[in-house]
Amino acid sequence: MAKRFEVGDHVSWNSEAGRVSGTIIAIHTxxxxxxxxxxxxxxxxxxxxxxxxxxxxxxxxxxSVLDYA
Structure with missing residues (x-):
């Protein structure tokens, strides 16, 4: 099961440019x-x-690709 995040959470993920971090601004269901x-x-x-x-x-x-930063 994928982790659940909320708007405003600070997360990170892998990209072509390496590890990137940011803030969740919207959730689509x-x-x-x-x-x-x-x-x-x-x-x-x-x-x-x-x-x-x-x-x-x-x-x-x-x-599933996000982690808390």
Whole structure:
């Protein structure tokens, strides 16, 4: 089971550029369009929008790839 996070939680994840951290700004529990791609999400497997600490980049990830920073 994936970890559950809340808006405002500080998290980190691996990216092509190495370890990245940021703050959760939204939680999606149904499919949503992001950057031209449909991300699949559900109540049981939500996706999180995260604003990077170092840039203005917004990423969308499942809880299974996130850790508390």
């Amino acid at each position: 149904s499919d949503f369009d992001y950057k031209g791609y449909v991300h699949h999400a559900s109540e049981g497997d939500p996706q999180y929008e995260i604003k990077s600490d170092r840039t203005d980049h917004i990423a969308a990830h499942r809880g």
